[in-house]
Amino acid sequence: MVKDIYLPLLREVEKPGRYTGGEFGCVYKDKSKVDLRVCFCFPDTYEIGMSNLGVKILRHCLNEKPNIYCERAFSPWDDFEKLLIRHSLPLYALESGDSLADFDMLAFTLQYELSYTNVLNMLKLSGIPLYSKDRGEEHPLIIGGGPCPFNPEPVADFFDLFAIGEGEEVIIELSEEYIKAKKEGKSKSEYLRVASHIPGVYVPSLYKVSYLENGKVDSVTPLYADVPKVVEKRVIQDLDSSPFPAKTEVPFIETVHDRVTLEVFRGCTRGCRFCQAGMIYRPRREKSPETLSSQAQSAVRETGYDEISLSSLSISDYSGLSELIDLLKGWTDEKNISLSLPSMRIDAFYGELMDKVMSVRKSGLTFAPEAGTQRLRDVINKNITEEEILASCRMAFEKGRQHVKLYFMIGLPTETEEDVRGIASLARNVVAEFAKSGFKGRLQGVTVSVASFVPKPHTPFQWFGQDTVETITKKQALLRDEIKSGKISYNYHGAAASFIEAVFARGDRRLSKPLAAAVESGRRLDGWSEFFSYENWLDIFARTGVDPNFYAGRERTYDETLPWDHISSGVSKKFLIAESEKAKSGVATPECREKCAGCGANMFGGVRSCCP
């Protein structure tokens, strides 16, 4: 719990509940009686971090071990950060109130690239040197996981190791190895060498990166023969028996996802070519409806939440969805517990499901057509038609829904002005569909939410250049002019932030310099528009001699060594190249359940209906 010395500071901040800890469900242990103290650090605010299911699962795995104590820390908002600096007080963990510097291990989850400055800022606020080479035996081991470490290189110089892929097993293996090493009096470098032998573990200091004269990566090679040349991600084979945290902290203050999150399956069979999650989480593995219903029941009992959110990629692809909803409805309605679904594929949306899901509380409907024309939807392999989109919206309207939200992206490879105009035209057609639906109420509106495309590693689009900020801004303006209906509201994500995200998404180790310089000059919370500064970032790149366009805008050739080529998601480069070529020709690939496209993810074994 927060120490007394911090209490006066809490009177001066906007949301003191972010920094107190002490929520219902907190795990406390006697720190003198454990072998390992880990702090799970979420590099964003409490409200974002407490919404993350992955972190809850991993903390649960660690705290299940009697000899391991795992606590929590989050990025402070700028008001609290200023007070910490002014009073020379370190950032602390919410359970013990101890400085992050007092832990054996700090585990950061890297969910999005714009949080990298927060990682470094959390180290800085705790008095821990940023670069791993500057940290000694007295400093905590800094480890990273989550989706971003599929290209760990931009932050490789700051981390001691990364766990690639799903962490439930590897976090325990790393911890047990650490406890053993500590008892045997091994040094940090000795431990890291041993850790590099654990499948899924990448120790960046054990690899040498060489560059060509043209600035591209030449090779990433292990320094020793016993260190793996390629690190393969970890995969949990059986989700039904994987750990589930029924009892979690119930925040006092409202968080982004303030409800029970029920992870239905991992992976996706659709193969949308822009989607990193759809590639790196393969192969698809499901939990059974019985397991899910029973886990939801225990989570509701332990937390008191009155809402359950089903979570997965493309939820409507879950083979047991109808059965699961029926099982859940068997006990949720009488307890006044509502169900919510994430955004759905439009082709799979059906009315009966909506009726069931919406029986307790009405919530918004979100669809993701992603692109405005059929041509571009074929390029990105979205595999849905305008007729399907309109039919789904009509069904939603017929069921009494008066508001629909549509997600799109602009800046996708091969995009033309016609494709951008197509977004407005599709939205107009959705509005027109309301009139045809025969629903007597008034249409509240159609929201068009547009993100800028960021090419991500391990996807078929990893070789494409990103549109410049100027081009994206022009396209955003074009779309604004095209949307004339008062029934359509339009919002879009800042092009500059997407540009910086693209730099770090496909960056290499040379980006550690601008990152460190950014944090030293006070940059952090870059995911928040009130703190993000494009000009400031451009200035930092200029000062550190880095050309951001080399990373964001440049199109790569297939034979170029990519900075993340030594990290394997199981999906082969051969498959990604084939998909990239099919995108250029506008040819769609059927989803895995129709026909195996040979992506390579079945290398992880296991029996799955979607993998031969």
Place this chain on the structure above:
Amino acid sequence: MLPVRVFFKKLGYGVYFSHLDLQRAVFRAINRSCLDAVYTSGFNPHIKASFAAPLSLYQKSLYEVFDFYLVEDRNYDEIAETLKSSFPPGLEVFKAAPPKHPFSSLYAADYEMTFKLVSMLEDLEKSLSGSMIIEKKTKKGGSEVDISRLIYSKSLSLSPSGAKLEMRCACGGNLHLNARHVEEFLKDKITGCEITRLSLLTRNGLLFE
């Protein structure tokens, strides 16, 4: 349907969350307790409950009250025991009973303010003896309000760590004083102010039960 009035304290972590946070925490605690609460009907069903008087951030309370209803009859002591174990740290249930007074009879609240003096005690006494004008921010801008008419009685005394102001203020209904406004009025003369609500009272000066 069994009406239940729950009495609880707001201490420790409880002082760092708002009234809305408190309501959410209470609903979840009731859900965890597995007591069969009555829900509102409509588009967004929630536990049918009413809270006596909101408390601002950073204020402690030894006497908070909310009402809710159970579908079936239960022993009140049992209800209190069940809620005790499901409430989060910072919210301590000490009694459950049938409501004795309607919410409309809520009239006053007793507060204790402790602080360190920046000026002389006499200066403070003088400030508290006349009208007490504060600037109240509204949507249309600022307006001046005399809060002295909302303080029914007060007593100022020295304490080992500074000074203590005990006061009975308007609470609930049409007239209501947030004790924070008194702290705000005295801001140049005091520091390190801690506010604790001691009790809620009816017009007759009886404990609101």
